[in-house]
Amino acid sequence: MPATATETTIHDQLTALVRLQHIDSKIDQIKKLRGDLPEEITDLEDEAAGLMTRVEKLDEEQKSNAIDRKQSEIDVKDSEQLIKKYEEQQLQVRNNREYDALTKEIEAQKQRIIDGNLRVEEIDIELPTKEAAIEETKTRLSEIQEILDGKKTELKEVLEDTKHEQADMEKGREKAAKKVDARYLRAYDRLRSRLRDGRAVVPLLRGAASGFAVPPQRQLEIRQRNRIVACEHTGRIIVDNDLFRKTIKKVKI
Numbered sequence: 234m235p236a237t238a239t240e241t242t243i244h245d246q247l248t249a250l251v252r253l254q255h256i257d258s259k260i261d262q263i264k265k266l267r268g269d270l271p272e273e274i275t276d277l278e279d280e281a282a283g284l285m286t287r288v289e290k291l292d293e294e295q296k297s298n299a300i301d302r303k304q305s306e307i308d309v310k311d312s313e314q315l316i317k318k319y320e321e322q323q324l325q326v327r328n329n330r331e332y333d334a335l336t337k338e339i340e341a342q343k344q345r346i347i348d349g350n351l352r353v354e355e356i357d358i359e360l361p362t363k364e365a366a367i368e369e370t371k372t373r374l375s376e377i378q379e380i381l382d383g384k385k386t387e388l389k390e391v392l393e394d395t396k397h398e399q400a401d402m403e404k405g406r407e408k409a410a411k412k413v414d415a416r417y418l419r420a421y422d423r424l425r426s427r428l429r430d431g432r433a434v435v436p437l438l439r440g441a442a443s444g445f446a447v448p449p450q451r452q453l454e455i456r457q458r459n460r461i462v463a464c465e466h467t468g469r470i471i472v473d474n475d476l477f478r479k480t481i482k483k484v485k486i
């Protein structure tokens with residue numbers, strides 16, 4: 234067990250926990266000034282990255298189609314020349330077998346011409362749709378980037394306004410945490426992580442703590458300040474209100 238466990242009393246630990254909670258609550262308030270900006274910026278950055286990937290993919294498809302179209306046109310011209318060549322050769326054949334072989338070649342080249350022209354037509358039909366998709370995506374990307382730049386500027390201003398105050402708070406928190414016994418600190422941190430408002434230590438006010446009634450016997454134990462009492466509903470550490478107020482008043486960061 235750490236030395237602080239034997240050298241400090243429960244009263245000291247309660248005081249240290251209240252002090253730590255007060256500082257953490259102040260830090261939470263500073264972070265709330267940023268609102269949802271960090272999350273919004275992350276979402277916008279993810280959307281922008283997705284849009285950039287889409288533009289790149291569409292551009293690559295356009296380049297590939299352009300190459301494909303050009304090749305199809307070349308194939309058609311090659312086939313036309315080959316057909317002309319085979320037809321001339323048919324006039325010079327010596328038997329039916331050679332004639333039939335050339336006829337098959339001519340039919341194959343005609344099919345090649347059909348396929349090539351169909352591919353050119355298909356690419357030409359797709360072209361306006363592809364171009365519209367690229368333009369639409371680039372427009373959306375530009376809009377997102379403008380919004381993103383504004384959000385980043387806004388966050389930067391908030392961070393600039395609060396960075397010194399938060400830095401001081403963080404230093405104060407580090408000192409305050411050292412005064413809390415390790416086992417209580419672990420319990421406190423676990424509570425903080427699962428409670429939406431981050432209030433792991435709360436005062437006893439008019440027989441209740443964080444909205445839940447506290448039994449009279451428990452109230453007495455809390456006021457005696459000689460044991461750690463947790464709320465049976467939320468798990469929060471409950472502290473005598475007088476101790477809570479006096480401790481907070483003494484906190485200087």
